[in-house]
Amino acid sequence: MRTDTPQTIYRKDYTPPSYWVDTVEMGFDLDPAITRVATRLTMTRNRDSRNKSLVLCGEALELVQLRMNGKPLTKRAYTLHDGTLEIFNAPDKVTLEIETLTHPDRNTSLMGLYVSNGNFFTQCEAEGFRKITYFPDRPDVMAKYTVMLRADKKKYPVLLSNGNLIEEGDLGDGRHYAVWEDPFKKPSYLFALVAGQLVCQEEKYTLQSGREVLLQVWVEEGNLDKTQHAMDSLKNSIRWDEERFGLELDLDRFMIVAVGDFNMGAMENKGLNIFNTKYVLANPRIATDADYAGIESVVGHEYFHNWTGNRVTCRDWFQLSLKEGLTVFRDQEFSADMIGTDSGRAVKRIEDVRVLRQAQFPEDAGPMAHPVRPDSYVEINNFYTVTIYEKGSEVVRMYQTLLGRDGFRKGMDLYFQRHDGQAVECDDFRAAMADANDRDLTQFELWYSQAGTPRVTVDTHYDPVGRKYELTLSQSCPPTPGEDRKLPFHIPVKVGLLNSHGSDMPLHLEGHAQAGTTMVLELTKEKQTFVFTDVPEQPVPSILRDFSAPVILEIDYTDVELAFLMANDSDPFNRWEAGQRLAMRRMLELTRDVQDGHVLADDDGDEPVLTESFRAMLDATALDSAFREFALTLPSETVIAEQMDMVDPQAIHTVRRFLRRSLASALRIDWLVAYQSNRTPGTYSPDAASAGKRGLKNLALSYMIELDDIEAHVLAQTQYDNANNMTDRLVALTALVNSNAPGKVAALDTFYNEFENEALVIDKWFMLQATARTTDVKAVRKLMKHSAFTLKNPNRARSLLFGFCNGNPSQFHAVDGSGYAFWAEQVIALNAINPQVAARLARSLDRWRKYAPVLQGKMRAALKQVADTKGLSKDVLEVVTKSLA
Numbered sequence: 001m002r003t004d005t006p007q008t009i010y011r012k013d014y015t016p017p018s019y020w021v022d023t024v025e026m027g028f029d030l031d032p033a034i035t036r037v038a039t040r041l042t043m044t045r046n047r048d049s050r051n052k053s054l055v056l057c058g059e060a061l062e063l064v065q066l067r068m069n070g071k072p073l074t075k076r077a078y079t080l081h082d083g084t085l086e087i088f089n090a091p092d093k094v095t096l097e098i099e100t101l102t103h104p105d106r107n108t109s110l111m112g113l114y115v116s117n118g119n120f121f122t123q124c125e126a127e128g129f130r131k132i133t134y135f136p137d138r139p140d141v142m143a144k145y146t147v148m149l150r151a152d153k154k155k156y157p158v159l160l161s162n163g164n165l166i167e168e169g170d171l172g173d174g175r176h177y178a179v180w181e182d183p184f185k186k187p188s189y190l191f192a193l194v195a196g197q198l199v200c201q202e203e204k205y206t207l208q209s210g211r212e213v214l215l216q217v218w219v220e221e222g223n224l225d226k227t228q229h230a231m232d233s234l235k236n237s238i239r240w241d242e243e244r245f246g247l248e249l250d251l252d253r254f255m256i257v258a259v260g261d262f263n264m265g266a267m268e269n270k271g272l273n274i275f276n277t278k279y280v281l282a283n284p285r286i287a288t289d290a291d292y293a294g295i296e297s298v299v300g301h302e303y304f305h306n307w308t309g310n311r312v313t314c315r316d317w318f319q320l321s322l323k324e325g326l327t328v329f330r331d332q333e334f335s336a337d338m339i340g341t342d343s344g345r346a347v348k349r350i351e352d353v354r355v356l357r358q359a360q361f362p363e364d365a366g367p368m369a370h371p372v373r374p375d376s377y378v379e380i381n382n383f384y385t386v387t388i389y390e391k392g393s394e395v396v397r398m399y400q401t402l403l404g405r406d407g408f409r410k411g412m413d414l415y416f417q418r419h420d421g422q423a424v425e426c427d428d429f430r431a432a433m434a435d436a437n438d439r440d441l442t443q444f445e446l447w448y449s450q451a452g453t454p455r456v457t458v459d460t461h462y463d464p465v466g467r468k469y470e471l472t473l474s475q476s477c478p479p480t481p482g483e484d485r486k487l488p489f490h491i492p493v494k495v496g497l498l499n500s501h502g503s504d505m506p507l508h509l510e511g512h513a514q515a516g517t518t519m520v521l522e523l524t525k526e527k528q529t530f531v532f533t534d535v536p537e538q539p540v541p542s543i544l545r546d547f548s549a550p551v552i553l554e555i556d557y558t559d560v561e562l563a564f565l566m567a568n569d570s571d572p573f574n575r576w577e578a579g580q581r582l583a584m585r586r587m588l589e590l591t592r593d594v595q596d597g598h599v600l601a602d603d604d605g606d607e608p609v610l611t612e613s614f615r616a617m618l619d620a621t622a623l624d625s626a627f628r629e630f631a632l633t634l635p636s637e638t639v640i641a642e643q644m645d646m647v648d649p650q651a652i653h654t655v656r657r658f659l660r661r662s663l664a665s666a667l668r669i670d671w672l673v674a675y676q677s678n679r680t681p682g683t684y685s686p687d688a689a690s691a692g693k694r695g696l697k698n699l700a701l702s703y704m705i706e707l708d709d710i711e712a713h714v715l716a717q718t719q720y721d722n723a724n725n726m727t728d729r730l731v732a733l734t735a736l737v738n739s740n741a742p743g744k745v746a747a748l749d750t751f752y753n754e755f756e757n758e759a760l761v762i763d764k765w766f767m768l769q770a771t772a773r774t775t776d777v778k779a780v781r782k783l784m785k786h787s788a789f790t791l792k793n794p795n796r797a798r799s800l801l802f803g804f805c806n807g808n809p810s811q812f813h814a815v816d817g818s819g820y821a822f823w824a825e826q827v828i829a830l831n832a833i834n835p836q837v838a839a840r841l842a843r844s845l846d847r848w849r850k851y852a853p854v855l856q857g858k859m860r861a862a863l864k865q866v867a868d869t870k871g872l873s874k875d876v877l878e879v880v881t882k883s884l885a
Ligand code: ZN
Pocket: 301, 305, 323, 324, 327
């Protein structure tokens, strides 16, 4: 907490550390009220540094003792202010002994050492280690750690840290100890310890090399029936990284621990990954298909960090995407490979692009827009963003698109050959990709240095006499904060051309060898024309196949062409995309109608092209159910809002519902058939094929419930009563709650009572009410009074508050401004408890400048109210200041 203006950190100001740390020995006397930490560091002066003094970071610590080379340091030998401890005139070789005290049970920030449900956990990324001891807490300082944990044996029977357990024993007087040694050098952000009453599922696993490793998943007692999926996902991850990238687990022991209070998804601490329970615990009773998929991808993500993040780490936090973008790319590829089929891969791709459009495009167009490699920050925790993660992954994916799978693998191999054991920059990764493939990727750097989503526009010209087809691509990128003008990007644009029968034409690009039916065009200038020869008829172009670059594609299709692409494109991504464009166009038209005061009547729902394309898709039973589910889902309210110059949340909501109701009634029989034929009787399995069927069946239910008639009520109630898994259960309950079904209140109650002791399910219970149509601010306030609600648990706070502020736009943006007043209150309340979570909620008003003047005024007032609050964390202050700027 601070009152002065927080400092901005700039990438250009990077200087190497003045001292390296060779070894770290730590002793913890764990006690929730006061934990004593004794640290011994051996350090060596860095000859490359001009800074003569030894600099350590520390935050919220009580310094008990400080000794250098065996002698206590007098108060005159160092300064200590603003979280920095500076020792002057230190010798070249230093042994520093530090004793500090912390108060884990009062640590509600969940950074550093904290207590959750009576057990100890740590979170050190990005800058949490400095809340445990004084240290050069920056990722380019890598050291070997030996850690001794001491604690009460009954209360804390399990004592874990990074690496290998080398000793354990009794201390008498009811206490015991364990010593852990991590054989690998690591930055402080990868340090972890866990202590408490935990149990584990463990397995011995044999690597491809024949070496045997121990795998453990640690949870609270009573949750051992929910660890199998995480364990399976871990084993699949290990095998996948060996097969796809030739990367082997380098430790003899790999542990995952689940904790109920956690700021983010999970953390890749060396050998001791700590996870939000949400990404570990699953069984059919409590977890949905989406939960199962989320666990697989996060377990993969953290495991893959062991190479991309831990073995090769970041020089500084501006390089965060070096490890995050790359590791998201790896986890996306892993999940796709686990599904295995081509259509499954495509569905995964569509899912990932949906996330990008829903969250990253708005970020890139708003006040917090920043490049994949930012140039400055105030609080690094604010930069764990969809841009760093998801756009970063798209940037990595573009290397693979440009270089091919084999070329990408060569680049990865060279990257590890050059940089294993180092802390490096995004530029080093790009250089490895370029050098391994003998390619010039200089211009590609702009993807790292320029923010904003590029727009690519398409112009075409067909010459029937010369049988030539010209494709002209132009690019531009709107200004973002601090960047008025942009240089052209290096954009891979995958294209294909369809003939009138809907099949792909062979492609002859002028001056190039024949390249099959899909090829990657490289757009590097502001405007470029690509000429195809031997084109027998006017084609329908399919541009940006597989979403080959994170851009907005502007192309004029007629409704008929879109319907044609939706029915025929061989590229499943563009097939889906065509349907989305068709629906988006219609929704924007209707929104304008509503804004013009037109009341939508039933015959406004006469949408021949859209309805018939949807019918065809619904009846195309040869296609994967999962694909059909996605193709039949209308763009979300948030995605529609991004398409409007002035957002009208109520009009968008009215129109989307209206269109859903029209489609429900026009295709009533088809929905019912899809519902009946996609049941998954028998034992629940979360595999992609079964999940896809449930997805389509449940989408059908969600359309049918729009009609709010007895037939739909009975269907939802029956599904609710008979479901043997959480996916079907939750969708049915959501359907009931968003209808006037007589059983809805009773269902909410029985659900609560049945799952009272399953925190993750109670989160769902809050979330589904937070996002329900009829839930207004008053209803949310009432839910906050529920005995199960607390702001202190991030998952719970997210389910209700984020659910409402981000997931219920038409209610949150109520014209009286009550949503904004509520938002300000909650940001301020959370700020005092957990700045990171508060700063996330603070982002809900990012796009305030896109709304009608009346709403804008109220949003600005709420933002100002937060900005003017005393004792604001720099996390929240940075977000609201940038919003108001
Ligand atoms: Zn990560």
